[in-house]
Amino acid sequence: MRIFCPTIVLILSILSICTHAAPVNQNLDSRENLPAWIQGEVDNPAFFTQKDRQAYAKKLWGVKPGAKLQVAGSHNFAIYSLTGYGLRFKSSSLIMKVFNAVDNAAIGEAKALRAVGDLVASGTVSALGSKPAIIMKKKAGQPLQETEAYKNAREVVREMMRNQTFTLMCDKMAIVATKKYVLHGDNHPSHSNTLVTLDGNTVKSVELVDYGPPKTYFLNKSVTKAEVCVYCGCEYPSTKRHLWEQEFPYVSPPSSPIKSPKLGM
Incomplete structure (x- = not known):
């Protein structure tokens, strides 16, 4: 069978386009395309002045390191x-990442x-071998799964607390995104990057910590709170949270025989 040259050229052109197509960006849970209002990750040197x-x-x-709060992570030596x-x-209101x-x-x-x-300051710390470090404001709270209320609650109450954490987390993400134009994406409720303050078994507030890569993005100033809210999944907290937990599962502590003082569970 004869194949004319124009046909061969057309086939090769199509293959070339497919081969060199731009890769699909991934969002917080690696399942959706990034929306247009996300400019890129914070470690992209194109953003650096x-x-x-x-x-x-x-x-x-004048830096005096105290106790080591966290050992080395993927991008840091330690946190003090x-x-x-x-x-x-x-x-006492500060922490330092080295x-x-x-x-x-x-x-x-x-x-x-x-x-x-x-950010409070950044530079090198002589006491730690002149390693680079950032000094930042310390946030209140602790990871949900480390609180005594969560550990002592039955699974039905834990589920409620996880949903509360997720909803407040999405709201906090949207507020920061629309005021500061930074999207904190590495903040699944089971992470130590989401800190909660409780009133009994009710999650009253959350704080987001660790603005390093991956999954932290600079945003266009046109972004709206509604767009970030939909992106995070605040309208469907239970459904979206379960999707996130497929990637970052909770390690549930054993239930305590102590009953919850508020819900009697």
């Missing part, structure tokens, strides 16, 4: 409490923290 690149150029004086730093802040090197992740996190108003 010269000032951003100099975020760790100076030495941080502080027993002393400067005069403007109480050391990095192994000044890379795009470290630069991007400092830029994102500055944007949301949580």
Whole structure:
């Protein structure tokens, strides 16, 4: 069978287009395309100014590291409490994240923290071998699954508390996104990045921590709270939360024989 040259050229052109098609961006739960109002992840050097690149150029004086709160993570050396730093802040209101090197992740996190108003200082710490570090505001609360109320509750109450956490988390994400134009995407309710404050078995408020990559994004200023809310899934908290939990499952503690003081469960 003869195949004419124009036909061969057409087939090769189609294959070339398919091969070089742009990859599909992934969202928070790696299941949907990123919406147009997301510009890109915070560690993308295209967002960095010269000032951003100099975020760790100076030495941080008067830094007195306290207890190590967290061992090394994917992008950091450790996280410490502080027993002393400067005069403007109480050391108990601050924490310090120390990095192994000044890379795009470290630069991007400092830029994102500055944007949301949580960055206190960044630079190198002599007491830790001149490693780069960021000093940031400490947030109130603790991860839901680490609270005594959650541990002591029966599964039906835990489910309610997880839904409350998810709804408040989406609302907090939307508020930050539309005021600071940063989307905190690495904040599944079972993560230590979502801190809760409880009143009995009721989740009263949440705080989002850790604005480093992955899944932290800079946004277009046209984004609306409704768009972020729909994206997070706040209209369907139970359904969307279960999708997230397929990727980040809860490790449920054993139920305590102690009954819940509020719900009697």
